[in-house]
Amino acid sequence: MSVTAAQGFVAAGVTAGLKTSGRPDVALVVNRGRRKSAAAVFTSNRAKAHPVLWSQQVVGDGIAEAVVLNSGGANCFTGPFGFQTTHATAETVAEALGVSAGDVVVCSTGLIGVGDQVFRDKVLSGSIAAASALTVDGGLDAATAIMTTDTKPKQAVVAGDGWVVGGMAKGAGMLAPGLATMLVVLTTDADVDHGGLDDALHSATRVTFDRLDSDGCMSTNDTVLLLASGESGVVPDAEEFRAAVTELCADLAEQLQADAEGASHDIRIEIVGAASDDDAVEVGRSIARNNLFKAAVFGNDPNWGRVLAAIGTTSAEFDPYDVDVSMNGVRVCHAGAPDRPSDAVDLTARAVHVLVDLRSGGHEATILTNDLTHDYVHENSAYSS
Template sequence: MSVTNAAGFVAAGVVAGLKSTGKNDVALVQNLGPNKAAAVVFTSNRAKANPIIWSQQVIGDGIVEAVVLNSGGANCYTGAFGFQTTHATAEAVAEGLGVSAGDVLVCSTGLIGVGGQDFRDKVIGGVATAIPALNDDGGHDAALAIMTTDSKPKESVVQGAGWSVGGMAKGAGMLAPGLATMLVVITTDAQLGSADLDAALRSATRVTFDRLDSDGCMSTNDQVSLLSSGASGVSPSLEVFTAAVTAVCADLAAQLQADAEGASHNISIETINAVSEDDAVEVGRSVARNNLFKAAVFGNDPNWGRVLASIGTTDAAFDPADLDVAMNGVWVCRNSTPAADPATVDLKPREVSVTIDLKSGADRATVWTNDLTHAYVHENSAYSS
């Protein structure tokens, strides 16, 4: 049920004709309250789509009545007409639900440059279809509607003591920090204000979505929204609530990684004994973005030299002559020299782990990525055709 698992939420996913496949492509999630508090985290890309620009204004007062999402067009770099389309979409939702357009978040995903009159007409038509279809079992249909190159919907639920958190996500490529080419809606019936929601969401995304670096590319449309209905009447501690939101985000991030375009390996890169968490993240991200390393994993080649070369490009504190690297639990490099025979490393399974010991401190962090495959190149070379 994902976003409708929490009490006080209804959702719908409908066909508006944006996708050539004829599948669901417009989703709507409504918060029935009594609480309407929300928090949102946006892409850090300076090139922002019209829905991001709109939604950044909406969340200013911490109140959100509904979220409308479409796949099949990013409505990015479509000029003033595109922003007017975003505004018109929010107005259509507001009129149908009897709320203010200034309390409606708008999200779009798809090809940049798509957002003309035909796009507008189909999105507005989709809104008109979605409003009467809203129901408390519509979460799955909504999750289907936001898919683009995804092969499957992404949904997650965590139960608290008398309250719950549920979420849906889309994303299968351009997964990089500052969120990813993903749209995420998380709902809860816990009773919390917008400030607590914001703190919990930022804490959760920092260690989940922001460390998913599938291909080093950052989208223009990334948005993670957290809405509270307060319908349970329960107010958990911020610590307990943050843990639940983090669990949902981690689950959704893992599903995004597993569905990355064309990938044949899921790679977790854990950097240990770093001077700081920032150093550990920097090292892990450098390896995650090394195409030579990613290509080696695709070829089942435990080429640890490419790991050390990536570490060397960072500003992290370490001794280049004293680094250890393990792949799938086999320490193939000790003290920056060959150790165990790389032939003993089995990289055929989809799950691959890399451990990097900087021997410089006590902090650690994990970054997640995928290998670089022929299928990834093919899919992205033909994305707009």
């Protein structure tokens, strides 16, 4: 039940004809609870899609009553018509629900540059249909409707003491910091105000979605939204709530990683012994974005030299000749020199763990990525055809 696991929420997912596949493509999640608190994190890309620009204004006062999402078109770089389409979508949903358009978040995902009258008409008709189909059992339908190249819907729920947080996500490519090419809607029936939501969400995304770096490409439409209905009547401990939201985001981030376009390996890059958190993240991200390393993993080749070459491009504090590297539990490099033989490493399983000890401090970070495959190249070479 993902986004409808929390009391006070209903959802729907319908087919509006935006996708040539005929699959559901418009989703709606509505907060019918006593509280309408909201917080959001958006892409850090300077090229922001019209729905992002609109939604930033909506959540500016910490209140939102609904979020409407479409797949099949990003509504980005579509000119004034595109922003008018976003505004019209919010107004259409608002009229159907009897709320203010200024309290309706709008999210879109799909091909950039799609935004003609046909697109607008389908989004608006789909929004009306979704408003008529709302139900407490509509979470799966909503999670399915926001999929693009995803192969499966992504949902998760974490239970607190008398309250829950639930969520849905989409994303299978362009997974890079500044979130990913993803839309995420999180809901809770805990009684939390905007400040509490904002603190928990930013804390959670910093160590989950922002550390998912599948292909180093940043989207224009990333949105992570957290809504609170207050229907449980429970005011949770701030730390417990923050931990639950982080657990939920970590679960969804790992689902996104596991469904990355064309991937055959899920790679967890763990950096320890860093002089600072920022150093640990920078080093992990450098490895995650190194195509030579990613291609080696695709070929089941434990080429640890590519790991050292990647971290040598960073500004992190460490001595390259005092670094240890382990792959799937085998230390293949010690103090910048060969250790165990590479043929002792088995990379045939989908899960790959790379451990790098910088031996420069007590900080650490983990970055999630995938290998670089023929299927990834093929899928993205034909994405708009």
